[in-house]
Amino acid sequence: MTPLKEEALPAVTDTSHGAPYPDGDLLLLEDLLTDEEIERYHAARAFLQREVRPIATDYWNRAEFPFELLPRLAAQNLSGLNTSSHLLSGLIQMEFARADTSISTFFGVHHELVATAILDLGSDEQRRNLLPDLLALKKIGAFALTEPEHGSDISRSIGTTAERVGDEWVLNGAKRWIGNGTIADYVLVWAKDVSDNEIKGFLVEKDREGFRTQAIENKTAVRIVQNADIVLKDVRIPFTNWLPGTTSFRDTNVLLRNSRVWVSWQAVGQQFAAFDVAREYALKRHQFGKPIASFQIIQSQLSKMMANATMSLSLMIQMARLQDSGKLTMDQAALAKASCTDRMRESVALGRAMLGGNGISTDFEIAKIFADAEAIYSYEGSYEINSLLVGRAVTGISAFI
Numbered sequence: 467m468t469p470l471k472e473e474a475l476p477a478v479t480d481t482s483h484g485a486p487y488p489d490g491d492l493l494l495l496e497d498l499l500t501d502e503e504i505e506r507y508h509a510a511r512a513f514l515q516r517e518v519r520p521i522a523t524d525y526w527n528r529a530e531f532p533f534e535l536l537p538r539l540a541a542q543n544l545s546g547l548n549t550s551s552h553l554l555s556g557l558i559q560m561e562f563a564r565a566d567t568s569i570s571t572f573f574g575v576h577h578e579l580v581a582t583a584i585l586d587l588g589s590d591e592q593r594r595n596l597l598p599d600l601l602a603l604k605k606i607g608a609f610a611l612t613e614p615e616h617g618s619d620i621s622r623s624i625g626t627t628a629e630r631v632g633d634e635w636v637l638n639g640a641k642r643w644i645g646n647g648t649i650a651d652y653v654l655v656w657a658k659d660v661s662d663n664e665i666k667g668f669l670v671e672k673d674r675e676g677f678r679t680q681a682i683e684n685k686t687a688v689r690i691v692q693n694a695d696i697v698l699k700d701v702r703i704p705f706t707n708w709l710p711g712t713t714s715f716r717d718t719n720v721l722l723r724n725s726r727v728w729v730s731w732q733a734v735g736q737q738f739a740a741f742d743v744a745r746e747y748a749l750k751r752h753q754f755g756k757p758i759a760s761f762q763i764i765q766s767q768l769s770k771m772m773a774n775a776t777m778s779l780s781l782m783i784q785m786a787r788l789q790d791s792g793k794l795t796m797d798q799a800a801l802a803k804a805s806c807t808d809r810m811r812e813s814v815a816l817g818r819a820m821l822g823g824n825g826i827s828t829d830f831e832i833a834k835i836f837a838d839a840e841a842i843y844s845y846e847g848s849y850e851i852n853s854l855l856v857g858r859a860v861t862g863i864s865a866f867i
């Protein structure tokens with residue numbers, strides 16, 4: 467019988483073990499923040515470690531969503547919309563994924579993609595009517611771009627259409643992988659306007675006739691996220707459900723550029739999550755009469771994980787500066803996404819292996835972290851596609867065509 471986590475490892479009260487950097491903050495992050503930001507960062511981290519991390523594995527195992535968490539989550543003001551500092555909001559996003567990637571993904575899709583789209587690209591009426599409930603997490607948003615037949619090439623080959631008929635739009639098509647899709651009140655559907663062949667964003671309420679969602683089951687990553695297949699068959703919505711700031715894919719790309727940075731922060735959080743679990747385990751687990759943390763190979767592996775995390779973090783600090791100065795481009799966001807997820811994949815594998823057999827059971831968290839990393843690697847532009855964007859940026863040649 468597999469021993470319970472508590473029985474397998476002796477209880478340790480002092481988790482620092484006298485180490486000067488038990489949480490891996492070798493970059494002295496707080497030096498980059500104001501006193502008020504430090505307070506917010508600590509409060510967010512404490513909340514996420516206290517309220518999100520302990521419940522995540524159980525929900526992950528059951529592939530269920532913790533609705534009861536939403537009021538407490540909303541009260542924390544963790545959204546990037548609530549801070550003018552890109553570094554602080556990035557660090558909070560990092561801590562979110564450090565606690566749990568699924569719940570971080572739910573929150574990111576809802577806030578960074580849907581609420582931000584309405585704030586930046588919506589009409590005054592949409593902002594007034596929809597944002598209060600969305601920001602309070604009383605209503606949930608989903609972002610529907612990917613389709614069953616088109617993922618990486620969606621901007622060229624999108625199949626979903628929107629046709630204006632009088633005071634309405636009529637939407638037809640299918641979407642796949644849509645995070646929050648089965649639980650969302652509003653789904654931001656991207657479709658090609660047949661009158662000018664441009665891709666635009668349309669808000670579809672969940673109870674519209676002809677709008678159908680089906681949960682994607684049997685996932686091996688981010689199992690708390692309720693991903694959906696969606697079918698739109700002659701779905702009629704008012705003309706005013708179109709986000710007027712979306713006139714072509716260029717507008718979608720602005721959102722994707724920023725969310726690509728958010729996902730890169732997630733990849734850093736995943737690395738710290740793996741480090742946290744692996745370090746603690748290595749200190750507690752004894753083999754050959756000593757903690758495995760005393761073996762040189764294990765220390766070298768922890769050092770590698772730390773190097774990956776701090777290099778990724780350094781890059782993200784510069785991304786936040788570029789966002790602050792308004793200079794961030796898609797090429798830079800792609801560099802961040804590709805490199806942080808590449809390092810993440812190496813680190814979660816090192817962490818998983820460090821737990822030996824126990825690394826295969828979600829009871830010890832690392833198996834969840836290991837599996838979730840694969841979703842981050844593939845969504846928000848796969849590793850390969852983001853690498854190709856960087857390749858194009860430095861050669862002037864597009865390998866896409």
Ligand SMILES: Cc1cc2nc3c(=O)[nH]c(=O)nc-3n(C[C@H](O)[C@H](O)[C@H](O)COP(=O)(O)OP(=O)(O)OC[C@H]3O[C@@H](n4cnc5c(N)ncnc54)[C@H](O)[C@@H]3O)c2cc1C
Pocket residue numbers: 575609610611612615616617618619642643644645646687688693841844845846847848849850851854865866
């Ligand atoms: C857990 C999860 C959550 C998601 N949430 C959402 C969401 O909320 N909303 C949404 O719209 N989408 C969402 N997605 C979809 C995600 O963005 C896509 O999966 C991603 O863009 C890749 O598309 P695809 O799966 O169709 O793969 P494909 O585009 O079919 O790619 C398959 C493989 O081919 C590679 N490839 C493709 N083209 C090239 C090329 N030119 N050169 C080299 N390699 C290439 C890719 O890198 C990949 O390895 C989610 C996906 C997952 C797994």
